[in-house]
Amino acid sequence: MFKTSPEVGGMGHSIKRKEDLRFIQGRGNYVDDISLPHMTYGQLVRSPYAHARIKSINTAKAKAVPGVLAIVTGEDLAKANLAWMPTLSGDKQMVLATGKVLFQAQEVAFVIAEDRYAAADAAELVEVDYEELPVLVDPKKAMDAGAPLLREDREQKDNHIFHWEVGDKPGTEKIFKDAPVKAKIDAFFQRCHPAPLETCGCVADMNTATGRLTMYMTSQAPHAHRTLFALVGGIPENNIRVVSPDIGGGFGNKVPIYPGYVCAIVGSLTLGRPVKWIETRSENLMSTGFARDYHMTAEIAADKDGHMKALRVKTLADHGAFNAAAQPTKFPAGLFSICTGNYDLQNAFCEVDGVYTNKAPGGIAYRCSFRVTEAAYLIERAVDVLAQELKMDPVELRRKNFIANSKFPYKSPLGWTYDSGDYETNLKLALDKIGYQALRKEQEEKRKKGEFMGIGISTFVEIVGAGPAHTFDIAGIKMFDSAEIRIHPTGKAICRMGTKSQGQGHETTYAQIVAQELGIPAADVLVEEGDTDTAPYGLGTYASRSTPTSGAATAVAARKIREKAKKIAAFLLEASEEDLEWEPGKFFVKGSPSKAKTIQDIAFAAYTNIPPGLEAGLEAVDYYDPPNLTFPFGTYICVVDIDKGTGEIKVRRFLAVDDCGNIINPMIVEGQIHGGLTEGLAIAFMQQIDYDENGNVQGGTFMDYLLPTAVETPNWETDKTTTPSPHHPFGAKGIGESPNVGSPAAFVNAVVDALAHLGVKHIDMPITPWKVWNILKEKGVTG
Amino acid sequence: MANKQLVKVKINGRSCEAAVEPRTLLVHFIRESLALTGTHIGCDTSNCGACTVMMNGKTVKSCTVFAVQADGAEITTVEGLIKDGQLHPLQEGFKQEHGLQCGFCTPGMLMSSLALLKKNPNPSEEEIRWGISGNLCRCTGYQNIVKAVQYAAKKMSAAQGGSK
Numbered sequence: 001m002f003k004t005s006p007e008v009g010g011m012g013h014s015i016k017r018k019e020d021l022r023f024i025q026g027r028g029n030y031v032d033d034i035s036l037p038h039m040t041y042g043q044l045v046r047s048p049y050a051h052a053r054i055k056s057i058n059t060a061k062a063k064a065v066p067g068v069l070a071i072v073t074g075e076d077l078a079k080a081n082l083a084w085m086p087t088l089s090g091d092k093q094m095v096l097a098t099g100k101v102l103f104q105a106q107e108v109a110f111v112i113a114e115d116r117y118a119a120a121d122a123a124e125l126v127e128v129d130y131e132e133l134p135v136l137v138d139p140k141k142a143m144d145a146g147a148p149l150l151r152e153d154r155e156q157k158d159n160h161i162f163h164w165e166v167g168d169k170p171g172t173e174k175i176f177k178d179a180p181v182k183a184k185i186d187a188f189f190q191r192c193h194p195a196p197l198e199t200c201g202c203v204a205d206m207n208t209a210t211g212r213l214t215m216y217m218t219s220q221a222p223h224a225h226r227t228l229f230a231l232v233g234g235i236p237e238n239n240i241r242v243v244s245p246d247i248g249g250g251f252g253n254k255v256p257i258y259p260g261y262v263c264a265i266v267g268s269l270t271l272g273r274p275v276k277w278i279e280t281r282s283e284n285l286m287s288t289g290f291a292r293d294y295h296m297t298a299e300i301a302a303d304k305d306g307h308m309k310a311l312r313v314k315t316l317a318d319h320g321a322f323n324a325a326a327q328p329t330k331f332p333a334g335l336f337s338i339c340t341g342n343y344d345l346q347n348a349f350c351e352v353d354g355v356y357t358n359k360a361p362g363g364i365a366y367r368c369s370f371r372v373t374e375a376a377y378l379i380e381r382a383v384d385v386l387a388q389e390l391k392m393d394p395v396e397l398r399r400k401n402f403i404a405n406s407k408f409p410y411k412s413p414l415g416w417t418y419d420s421g422d423y424e425t426n427l428k429l430a431l432d433k434i435g436y437q438a439l440r441k442e443q444e445e446k447r448k449k450g451e452f453m454g455i456g457i458s459t460f461v462e463i464v465g466a467g468p469a470h471t472f473d474i475a476g477i478k479m480f481d482s483a484e485i486r487i488h489p490t491g492k493a494i495c496r497m498g499t500k501s502q503g504q505g506h507e508t509t510y511a512q513i514v515a516q517e518l519g520i521p522a523a524d525v526l527v528e529e530g531d532t533d534t535a536p537y538g539l540g541t542y543a544s545r546s547t548p549t550s551g552a553a554t555a556v557a558a559r560k561i562r563e564k565a566k567k568i569a570a571f572l573l574e575a576s577e578e579d580l581e582w583e584p585g586k587f588f589v590k591g592s593p594s595k596a597k598t599i600q601d602i603a604f605a606a607y608t609n610i611p612p613g614l615e616a617g618l619e620a621v622d623y624y625d626p627p628n629l630t631f632p633f634g635t636y637i638c639v640v641d642i643d644k645g646t647g648e649i650k651v652r653r654f655l656a657v658d659d660c661g662n663i664i665n666p667m668i669v670e671g672q673i674h675g676g677l678t679e680g681l682a683i684a685f686m687q688q689i690d691y692d693e694n695g696n697v698q699g700g701t702f703m704d705y706l707l708p709t710a711v712e713t714p715n716w717e718t719d720k721t722t723t724p725s726p727h728h729p730f731g732a733k734g735i736g737e738s739p740n741v742g743s744p745a746a747f748v749n750a751v752v753d754a755l756a757h758l759g760v761k762h763i764d765m766p767i768t769p770w771k772v773w774n775i776l777k778e779k780g781v782t783g
Numbered sequence: 784m785a786n787k788q789l790v791k792v793k794i795n796g797r798s799c800e801a802a803v804e805p806r807t808l809l810v811h812f813i814r815e816s817l818a819l820t821g822t823h824i825g826c827d828t829s830n831c832g833a834c835t836v837m838m839n840g841k842t843v844k845s846c847t848v849f850a851v852q853a854d855g856a857e858i859t860t861v862e863g864l865i866k867d868g869q870l871h872p873l874q875e876g877f878k879q880e881h882g883l884q885c886g887f888c889t890p891g892m893l894m895s896s897l898a899l900l901k902k903n904p905n906p907s908e909e910e911i912r913w914g915i916s917g918n919l920c921r922c923t924g925y926q927n928i929v930k931a932v933q934y935a936a937k938k939m940s941a942a943q944g945g946s947k
Contacts, residue, residue, distance in 0.1 A: 016878055023886030024874040026821015026861035030887065033820035116811075117804060197825045197833060197887040197921050248823070248887030249921050281826040503885025503922050671881045674924035702830035702919070710912040710925035 001662065001730070002516075004584050009523065010516030011730065014667035018523075019507040028246040031201045032278050034216050039203065040069055042264050042277040043119035045109040045126045046287070047101035050137075050358040050695020051148065052130035054100060054108070062111060062125040067118035070270055071126065072110040072263060074098035084153075085232055085262060088255075088474060089332065091161070091323035092153075093361055095259045100133065102150055102321035103360050104695050105286035110263035112275055135358045135695040139295065139318040142355035150321060150356045161323050161354035162332045167414050172349040175310035179301035183386035188764045189374045191293040191318070191359070192687040193285050193699070194366045194679075195707060196502070198248025200288055201278035204264035208272040212239045217261055219244040219530075220254040220500055221540025224477055226532045228257055233265065244530035250502035251679070252364040253289035255326040255542050286700045290359075290689055291366030293318040294374045298339070298382040306392050308343055308401045311413075313350040313378065322361035323354060326542075327370040328472040328479065334370025335463050337414040341379035342423050342461040342633060343401040348413040358695045367679055367740040369464040369543040376460040380745030384457075384752065385761060393440075394749070395431065398459050399424065409628075409726075416463060418631045419725050419733075422659070426721045427459055430635035430657040433719055439639060447757060450781075452642035453652075454754025460742035461633040464734035465548025469625045474539060478625070481549030482536035483557045485514060486619040489607040491600030492524040498538010499550040500530045504736060505668045506546060510554050512664050513730070517558030518565075519585025519599050536621055544632075544734025547664065548725075553624035555729040560620035564606075568618075569597045571611035630725045630733035634658040636746040642754050645783025647773030649685065649751060655717040656743070660735035661724040669735050674716050676739025682708050683740075684747035688766050755779075790850045794819070795863030803850050809843070810834040812850035813860060821861040821890045825919070832918030835891035836860045842898040844917070861890035864897070872935040872942075873897060882931030884922030891918050896932045904940055906932070 004010030022028050059071045074096035077083040084092045097108045109126050113119035134148040141147055142159040150159055176182065202217035213235055219225050222242040230237035247254060260277045267275035279288065295316040301309045317333065319325060327334045333352035340348050365371070383401075387394040402423040403410045410418040431437075439455050446453045469478035482498040495510055511525035529535055538550060562582065569587035570577045573595055580587045588596035597605075605611075606618040639653040656673055663669050686706040690698040699705035724731025744765065751767050752760055758779040763771060776783075787802040794817060801816035813822050813836065824846060825833035834845040837859040864871040873896050876882065883889045892915060899906060899914035906914060911932045912925070920928060 017881065019886070020878040020883060023883055023889050024861075024870070024877050024893065025865060026819070026890045028821075028886050030820075030823070032824065033814075035815070035818075117806065195921065197831060197885070197919060198823070199825075247885065248825075249885040251921070281828070281831075503887075505884065667881050671884060671923060671927060674926050675884060675922045676924075678924035679921070701828045702826045703828050707830075707919050707921070709916040709919060710929065711916045713912075713925050716924060716926055 002584055004516060004519065008515050008519060008521050008584065010512055010584060011662065011664055012666065013512065014665055015508060015512065015522055017505050017508045018511065019505065030198055030246050030248055031203065031216055031218050034203050034245065036203060036205055036274040039274040039276055040112050040114060040271060041116040041119045042267055042275050043111045043123040044107050044260060044263065044283065045111065045123045047097065047104060047106040047108050049101060049130055049132055050104045051133040051135045052101050053133060054097060055129040055131055057109060058127040061127065062122040065118055065122040065125060067114035068111060068122045069114065070112045070267065072096065072266060077266065082262065082266065085257065087322055087324040089323045089325045089327065093322035093324055095262045103358050104697055105283065105360065107259040110267065112267045112271065137357060137691050137693055137695050139316055139355050139357050142357060150358065159356040161319055161356060163351065163353050164332045165351035166337045167349035168347050169349045171347045172310045172312055175347055176301045176312060179309060180304050181302045181389060182299060183382060183389045184297065184299045185382045185385045185762055187296050187378055187381055187762065189292040189294045189296065189377055190765055191290050191689045192366065192683055193290050193689050193705065194251035194253040195285065195705065196249025196251055196253050199279035199281060199284040200254060200258060200260065202261050202264050203274055203276045204268040205274040206268040206272065212241065213265065214241045214243065215265065216243045216245060218247055218254045220250045220502060220542050222500055222530055222532050223498055223537045224474060224539055225257060227477065228475065242532045244500050247502040251367045252291065252326065252542055254502065255364055256289065256324055258288050281702060282700045285689065285705055286697045287360050289364045290320065290362040291364050292374060293363055296374065296378050298378050300382055300386050302386060306390050306397045306400050309346050311340055311345055311348040313339055315352040317352055317354040318357050318359065319354050319363060320357055320359040320361040324361035326364045328466060328474060329476065330471065331370060334365065336371035336375045338372055338416060338461065338463045339375035339379050340412050340414055341376065342403055342421060342459060344403045344407065345413055350414060359691055365543055367676060367737050369462060369466065369737060372462055373741045376462065376741045377745045380458045380460055381748060381762065384749045388756060388761060394457050395436065398457065399427065417628060418461065419628055419727055420723050421461065421631060421633055422721065422723045423459060423633060426633065426657055426659050427635045429719060429721055430637055430655055434637045434653065434655045452644055452754045454640045454750040456638040456746045456748065456750025456753055458636045458742050458746035458749060461631055462738055462741050463629050463631055464544035464737060465626055465630045466543055466545055467549065467626045468628060477539065479539050480623050480625040481538040481545065481553055482621065482623045483550050483553035484536045484621040485557045485561060487561060487603045489604050491520060491603040493520055494526045494528065495554065496528050496535040497550040497554065498536055499541040499546040501541060504541065504546065505665065509664045509668060510551065513551055513554045514558055516584060517555050518561060544737045547732050548626055548630050548728060548734050549624055551732060552626060552729045553622040556624055557620040557622040560622065561618055564618060565599060565602045567614060568602045568605050568611055572597050572601065572605055627727045630661070630728060632658065632660040632733040632735060632738050634738055634742050636742050638746040638750040640750040640754055642772060644776055644781050647769035647776060649767065649769065649772060651681065651714040653717065654714055656739060657719045657721065658735065658738055659721045659723050660738065661722065661728065661733040662731040664732065670718055672736045673718050673739045676737060677716050677743050678708060678713050679740045680743030681713065681747060684744045684765050684767060686766050788851055790854045792853055792856050792858050794858045795860060805849065805851050807850045808846055809848040809850045809853050810845040813845060819860050819862050823887055823890060825887065830919065832891040832895060833888055835894040835918060837894055837898065842895055861893055864893060872938040876931035876934035880927045880930040880934050882923060882928040888918060888920040892920065892928060896935065900936055900939060905936055
């Protein structure tokens with residue numbers, strides 16, 4: 001690939017981020033920073049019970065609070081046919097409860113007042129008379145004969161949502177029947193929450209004079225949300241403008257539409273004034289956007305030499321009270337069928353059953369391309385269990401079973417076509433860099449002294465960048481994505497995309513793609529996203545899809561511009577197009593490089609000296625439908641030391657060697673890896689949204705839902721290999737989620753490895769010191 | 784609504800006042816009464832530190848202070864870091880070392896880092912990590928924030944004649 005100068009700042013340059021200047025000066029524009037004339041504030045009244053019938057709601061005292069303007073209940077919404085809304089998974093969800101509540105913190109009423117304090121006061125005074133109902137917390141009991149029926153609204157009178165299966169069941173069974181070695185693991189991937197530092201919120205502004213709704217909201221997918229508001233709310237789509245301003249982190253939390261957004265719109269329609277609704281942290285953790293909650297069993301069939309033959313997976317998925325999973329329509333368990341990992345198996349079979357429980361609805365793809373984190377964790381844990389069974393080094397076992405380079409594009413037994421991979425080179429770099437053999441030796445010596453040290457390996461593959469459109473849609477909308485580039489007469493540019501950054505640095509990286517393709521310095525390229533009135537339609541940013549889709553669209557749109565630029569250059573140079581050559585920034589006549597026209601000359605001519613027969617202007621738009629997903633991969637190695645007296649785990653070293661193909665901005669990629677590893681660390685050791693037997697949330701504040709600070713977070717070591725995607729316009733793959741997908745298994749494998757000689761085979765996350773201390777105690781280890 | 788009380792502060796060098804309910808949190812006073820929205824709210828329990836500001840030379844989490852308690856105080860927020868159009872070395876460091884992604888924690892991180900460097904101009908990595916441990920970041924994994932603080936410490940000590 002042509003390397004542009006640092007001044008141009010194309011692909012491969014670690015240029016500093018363009019968006020930073022406003023953030024470091026406190027001049028960002030997040031949704032709670034928006035203040036409109038006559039703005040009002042909304043506050044949700046939430047259920048204290050996990051399952052209860054609503055006998056009555058009395059709003060009289062609440063209405064008497066000075067400053068209160070309106071109180072909306074489910075019954076009010078039902079009159080407008082808005083008490084329920086569709087979810088992204090073909091289910092429906094209550095906006096405000098009618099009849100009964102199905103999870104703690106469910107939305108019951110919406111209070112609107114002149115200021116947020118009055119709204120909160122009044123919400124406290126809304127009297128709801130509940131009759132408690134039996135609570136279903138354990139998904140394993142959801143299908144029991146005596147289980148309470150949660151969803152009385154459905155025709156189907158049980159708590160089962162879906163059964164989904166993929167692969168060759170008889171073929172897989174046959175291999176298992178004859179297999180000399182089998183390994184099995186039961187692993188629970190706990191319910192957790194992405195908890196971006198900014199919670200969800202919106203300002204709904206219905207202009208009753210024009211009939212136009214402007215919706216400022218924390219949306220990772222503003223266009224899709226506009227369409228859904230139009231379809232559900234009946235407002236003509238041309239009369240809805242969704243603006244997604246600066247977003248304080250998303251990680252999947254800001255993909256779905258939540259009841260609060262709908263209530264704010266209803267409130268603004270009712271009052272003719274803007275309504276602001278901002279979640280508190282507890283509301284965020286207790287009601288919106290949980291992830292995972294997969295009870296998984298995996299079995300591997302192998303021969304005695306460690307050649308893996310088949311994989312069998314059975315999973316019970318807890319979706320809470322409504323199936324509000326945010327994922328492509330045809331995939332009720334997302335892309336979980338990537339669970340064969342980077343191993344070349346003869347056969348596989350995977351089945352997932354989803355059930356309802358009295359918990360918050362979901363689940364969303366938390367820094368994950370739809371259940372890929374669960375899949376990567378499961379296979380990478382299962383391989384370690386097999387290694388233990390075979391008494392084989394986990395590295396050797398993996399190596400033996402990697403998909404060989406010659407097999408790409410590789411068709412997996414569960415139906416995916418991996419675009420490219422070089423797993424051995426990646427693994428070798430990681431082993432050399434961390435000094436694997438020396439670490440094993442050290443571990444052996446430490447064991448003799450009664451000290452606990454563990455080494456965990458995870459060699460994962462991901463599947464990111466949905467489309468292609470023939471397979472992927474969300475609520476019927478195909479998962480392409482878009483870019484529009486306009487070059488101004490002076491050679492500067494503005495680009496708009498259908499995606500939406502939540503901190504990923506799009507304003508910089510998309511500008512670098514334009515710089516690479518057209519030679520216009522990245523500094524001269526303004527990138528705008530998030531305003532549906534101006535940006536081309538797209539499905540948004542999640543599932544590591546921005547670079548694979550809108551990034552690709554940016555390159556293709558730039559190439560369209562280059563085609564036109566070539567015609568203009570030929571006219572200006574009085575040469576034929578065939579005689580022109582391109583290098584980023586200029587066309588020149590073959591053999592005489594001084595006869596050249598820069599992209600800036602050409603842009604000026606596009607408006608001032610237009611060749612006969614050509615349209616004025618220099619712009620292009622592209623809606624990019626990827627031919628396949630991209631399959632980034634990596635090797636993560638974690639070294640832990642365990643304090644046998646306290647059960648405390650110290651991550652001594654963690655090395656991530658990633659391969660995401662060609663890189664736009666190495667600094668930003670490394671930053672994404674640091675952040676994703678820290679979330680992986682949190683999931684492995686700290687984060688869990690648990691429930692007690694009455695359905696009370698046990699992780700409803702940052703006091704109970706633990707996030708790592710700078711003190712718990714180790715220094716991350718990173719490196720890379722480069723295996724470009726063969727089908728992506730500039731050979732890139734998604735990266736933002738790899739560290740979160742690949743790392744939990746590395747952490748857990750390291751802890752289990754430290755305790756393996758005591759007979760420990762598995763520990764469910766989050767692995768707290770308390771859990772480890774209990775294991776040590778049980779095994780007779782004394783501090 | 785309770786009777787309002789007049790609260791006067793000197794914020795980023797400017798004298799301001801507004802009448803608020805006695806229960807008004809300082810963070811709401813700053814963000815809404817004084818329209819300085821750089822200071823953020825990330826939790827309800829004083830854990831996240833997004834609302835960190837300097838009050839009379841010390842950092843406070845402004846979600847845990849009433850506006851009336853700040854009456855007469857000198858307050859510095861993120862908007863007050865820039866001087867004569869020059870970014871503060873910490874602001875520069877965060878940009879140079881990629882110490883931010885979504886930017887939501889950044890104002891609070893900057894204020895806690897500022898307090899740390901005032902107290903300890905040449906902190907070790909461990910001291911930096913402890914110094915910002917009252918502030919949560921969900922994007923960066925802290926590593927580049929540590930580097931950003933080191934960048935600023937170096938630049939600030941060089942500006943003071945390289946004295947340690």
